Amino acid sequence: MGQGHTRSHHGNESGSDTSSQSLNYSHSKRNSACLMKLFQKLELTADEDHSHPGELSRTTFENAFHGPLDKFGKLLYLQMTQNHGNHSRERITKEQFVKSGKEIIKMFDEAVQLKYYFHLFAAGKDHMNKEDALQMISVAYALTLSASSIPFNKTSKDEQVFSAMVQSMFGINEKLTFEDFKQWTHRHSPHVFWGVHNWVYTIMTGSKMPEEQEVSAPVPLLEKFVEGKYCMCMGMLWALSTVLPSSYTHTDKEEGSEAPSTSNKNPLLTSYMVMMKLARLSKCQSWALLYDSTEHGLSQNRFAHHVMSYQGPTVTLVSFEGRNVYCIAEDRQWREGLQKFGDVDSMLIQLTPVYRVIQSGGPLVQWNEHSRDVKKGIHVGKDSKSLVLSIPSDFDKVEHYHIPCEIHKLEVWGCGSEQARDAQLQQKKWEYKNAEKHQARKLRLDTNWDENPDKQILQWGGINVDHQYSRDGGF
Known part of the structure; x- marks a missing residue:
């Protein structure tokens, strides 16, 4: 039986070889x-x-x-x-x-x-x-x-x-x-x-x-x-x-x-x-411009507004004095916090004046806006003690290996699918409508305080809100 199996196996190999040759x-x-x-x-x-x-x-x-x-x-x-x-x-x-x-x-x-x-x-x-x-x-x-x-x-x-x-x-x-x-x-x-x-x-x-x-x-x-x-x-x-x-x-x-x-x-x-x-991979993806500091303004708030909620890979170009242009390629969406982000496809590339891949793999980037425990701003580099780039929260300069340099421009290109861009735009519309709704519900002294939903919330918290001025409509 073993011999018969062997002959059959060799017969299949012979057939495969003949097919390959053909x-x-x-x-x-x-x-x-x-x-x-x-x-x-x-x-x-x-x-x-x-x-x-x-x-x-x-x-x-x-x-x-x-x-x-x-x-x-x-x-x-x-x-x-x-x-x-x-x-x-x-x-x-x-x-x-x-x-x-x-x-x-x-x-x-x-x-x-x-x-x-x-x-x-x-x-x-x-x-x-x-x-x-x-x-x-x-x-x-x-x-x-x-x-x-x-x-x-x-x-x-x-x-x-x-x-x-x-x-x-x-x-x-x-x-x-x-x-x-x-x-x-x-x-x-x-x-x-x-x-x-x-x-x-x-x-x-x-x-x-x-x-x-x-x-x-x-x-x-x-x-x-x-x-x-x-x-x-x-x-x-x-x-x-x-x-x-x-x-x-x-x-x-x-x-x-x-x-x-x-x-x-x-x-x-x-x-x-x-x-x-x-x-068989589909045709090359079209990159969408998410943020351009010349057009949108060079500030952390404007950067956050245009980049946040984009759930796809991005390419960020940082241009500063000395003819330096760096590319931060991030395979994960930008997020603020103390934890660095970026996975295996993340890269930091210097494009000019010398072209070279500086670092690859993640986590690569940290973006801190609120915590006082860590220096605020955007910090790029796998080793926090020897960062390659740092952009302070004021976005007024670039620290290149800890040396302050004049920043010229920031650009972010979204490299994901059209669905990623559409989802970001929909998220921004939702946030805008939610902000308008919240603004309309804010406490105003010229509104009917008894009908304001914030009154019930404050009462649940144990705060006495039945003051004379609220019932009389004035001080």
């Missing part, structure tokens, strides 16, 4: 067809006499990339030809194009993508210089916006963020090796190439991908966003999207999108299914 072959055949079709489209764009059928010249390939992608086209051509021993690199054959393209398409693992694109932007070297890194960041930004269907735009504030990221990578060094880059991305920007690979994958497999294979870059939209009006800029938004957990950038998963089974023994298919799980 699926792999099907995907490989489809990808080859898409790449050949793309190659033919590029052939049609050739300006020179086409004297080498079945080959693309370097110029024809690079001319397909325009604007901010001009440099990327040159680097991609170099990477695709270098990997297949094309030493002249002045032409690429259809066979080389298809083979190299298929290698890119099957890169489902982000660790593999990281290594591939690092060497691409390093132009084949074993290290990057600062110019290479700045080019890499700029192209990754442009391609991520394109993959997210967001119009490309770059301002001086965006360039400050990109320079801050490069400064963070290099520190005092002039060269950046892949190992150093891998360590940096692991902590500060794990999804830096997500949008790059999505864009390349889409181009190489055809403009229309099956819905189950779409992988949207996790860049949220900003409601009523006007470039230059806010502390937030598109460069900051992109940088945050490369490091923030999905709880800030996606709504809840659709019903029925169960986690894929990891029992499949084919690692390629397992990685593919993980990617498909990500693809």
